[in-house]
Amino acid sequence: MAKVAMTKDLLMQYTLVALFFIAFLSYNIFGLASLLICLISVGVAIGCDFLLSMVMGSKGPRNTMSAAVFGLIVALSYSLGTPPGMMYTELIPTLAGGLEQYLYPALISAVGLIVFKKLQGLAGRKFVNPAAAAKLLILGLLFMPVMSAFYESSALLPQDHDTLLPLQNPMITDEGWRAIYAWKYGGEPYPSMDTVPFAANLLACYSNNASVGYYVTTGEIADPLPAVLDVMLVGKYHGWIGGYSSIIVMLVGLALFAVCRRYIKWRITLAYLVATAVFSLVMAGIYGGDPLLRTLFHLFMGSSIFMAFFMATDPATTPLTHLGQIIFGVGLALLTMIIQVYMGFLGGSILALVIMNLTCPILDNIGKMRPRKRDEQEILSGQHFATTVYDCIRCGACMNICVNGLSPVLIKQARAKKDANKLMSFHAEYCAGCGNCNVVCPAGIYLESETLGYNLSEEEAKEMEQQFLTGTADEDVGVYTDIFSAKSSIDGQDGGVATSLLVSGMEKGLFDAAIVVQRMDGYLADAVVAENVDEVLKAKGTKYVRVSMMAKLQDLLKKGKRKIALVGTACQIRAARRLQQVLLSKYPDLELTLIGLFCYEIFDYKKLKEETERLLGVNLDDAEKTQITKGKYIVTVNGKDYTAKVKELSEAVEKRCLGCPDFTAMYADISLGSVGSADGYSTVIVRSDVGKELVAKLDLTKGKVDEDKVKQLSVQKKDRAIQNLAESGYW
Known part of the structure; x- marks a missing residue:
């Protein structure tokens, strides 16, 4: 059975079903009022989304499913219920029982969707959770002056939060409890008591029977823990609609996490819950009281448990990296605890959430995965299914699935901002072309095309050529002023022309540093900086494996180097040119000389080593030299050549190469390769004034090129790319 590709719409559908289930069951606790609030909030959100889509057009396209999810979150994060121990219930507008309890969710839904979803989205990303920010704005700031004229208690900070649940002193005095029961029972006698257990406070706040807390206080209920567990886990009659049953929230939340595990940031939830439990024990140690009861309160009050599963994990406003998500969850728990204990704001998790949302640009860069050599991580199969492309939802799935540890979403953001420094630090050209990021992206973004080495569009190609x-x-080999065959006096592969160009350029001051590829451990290679002739000579010879080079360019720029040469394959040359276009605005004196190498395909190191062992019976790490020429793969070990057909190495070819149409490194200043030249010679294609100057200063023995052979392989590679891209659904 074919696996259904995750899309943003499908992700929203799963979330909507989960929220609907919670909303439907809330009827058992809050009755018809909770369902009406859900309908009103969802209706307002969908209506505003529809109207804004008509006004904003392509800048604010209609997204009914997302609006419905938002409306439900607004409703389920709204407080209902009349706790029997609450003294000021009739003074809180949101719980007054009249039209107010329907008006405020509608206002929150409208303001949240218009201001914090649509308008905030125009900035390129959302910085704060829309539902939390709108609730704070409407209930905490915008209407506080209005409400204070009519009510003695704020909707967010009821007066009895400090008297009924004083978290800095979990034991209420006899006088405080006398006031509560005198109000509740019209001044009737009650037993004398010195202190009231915290369990009684919880039961008075969350149960539907005031006498339960009373009996705990008088000692008629000796062990209140079962009653507290029942209230905190099974059914709370006061607080957020969505948090009425912690068990339901956890079961539904975990089911959603399991179905959408690549796209839900469950590490935030886990870190938040663990940190909350730890901080609860710390507070119990500081202020006293039963540590278990305090932990139950902080973990399972409605605003805490619902926020942990359905608001703190909002992909658009939370960190991308795993470590960033863990820090986010811990910080959220700490801030929530501080706000609850020292401000008496028991729903303080939404304020903490908004504050932590603002730290995401920093947390995105903490724990960022480092590029790595390809390991045995899963390579997904499948086409780019999306018919609709949405803005990135910042789920981070592309980062988690990348076989080379890249951050495709961060690369996309850096390209949009033309931030060359970030592109270099993100190794934005080091893409294997596996397409995993495209397959998993629920927004339907073709993320592979955001990497610097990806094929140029027609517009980009023309701009770069000009x-x-x-x-x-x-059409086949690109722009050029001269093409000839040559060899140099330096003993190197295919006439040593590449090495001679670098040596000559350094000696004549055309560049003061070069980025080249050098074997490091066995056949493993890496990019290195050569700043003198000896370092250039150490890097002689072709290495048929892919390496990351752009970070070295960044290092040289930081050191003040401005005359830089780079030797690379077609995809690396494309990446360098794209960076050069951006860098010239910051470094107008930058002189970048690009020497491109003919490349039909390169190989994954591990797989090439395995195939070499299988086909030739030798260890690739022991090779003194490797060469691909005239359809043959030649490995030299201990002075002896071992040969196989190149096509027998198909299993080791990097997937990116199959979609690359550029054989001759068309955008280099000079392109080099053995095709079209006699043994011991290189074909040289001069493409720019920079290349012309470099060649003019070099003493070369020239010969004739068979241009037809060069064009034949160029056409062959281009046709292969077109076919593979079409079959993959990307053409």
């Missing part, structure tokens, strides 16, 4: 290249444009 900006950097000179000469005649050829």
